[in-house]
Amino acid sequence: MNINNCINCNCKLYLKKHISNQKYCSKIECQNARRAEWKRRKLKREQDYKSSQKTYWNKWNVNNPDYWKHYRKKHPIYVKQNKYKSKARVKQKRHASEFKKVVKIKLINKNTVNLSINFNLSDFGF
Numbered sequence: 771m772n773i774n775n776c777i778n779c780n781c782k783l784y785l786k787k788h789i790s791n792q793k794y795c796s797k798i799e800c801q802n803a804r805r806a807e808w809k810r811r812k813l814k815r816e817q818d819y820k821s822s823q824k825t826y827w828n829k830w831n832v833n834n835p836d837y838w839k840h841y842r843k844k845h846p847i848y849v850k851q852n853k854y855k856s857k858a859r860v861k862q863k864r865h866a867s868e869f870k871k872v873v874k875i876k877l878i879n880k881n882t883v884n885l886s887i888n889f890n891l892s893d894f895g896f
């Protein structure tokens with residue numbers, strides 16, 4: 771029997787003969803990761819699938835307007851986790867944009883040696 775490691779949780783994976791190219795184990799979180807990866811690839815490859823998914827979910831939202839409202843009421847832990855993750859994403863985005871600013875300033879500083887006549891450091895907040 772061939773043994774490999776699951777690419778999601780890195781546990782030992784006993785390869786089954788009838789499943790070709792098996793990369794994930796049978797744990798729920800690993801199967802969810804496999805499905806998410808499949809969907810991500812499918813969306814990247816096929817524009818038709820992307821637009822049909824968008825149309826489907828738009829219709830679904832129209833038919834189920836209060837679904838998320840009820841879901842949040844029933845799942846307070848989900849709401850807390852979502853808020854925490856959302857804050858983390860905002861923080862990460864902000865940090866990334868600050869990093870870009872630093873990179874731009876560094877590039878400008880390198881150029882100021884050659885372009886000192888055209889640029890003043892005070893123009894860039896120094």
Ligand SMILES: [Zn+2]
Pocket residue numbers: 776777778779780781794795796797800
């Ligand atoms: Zn796994």
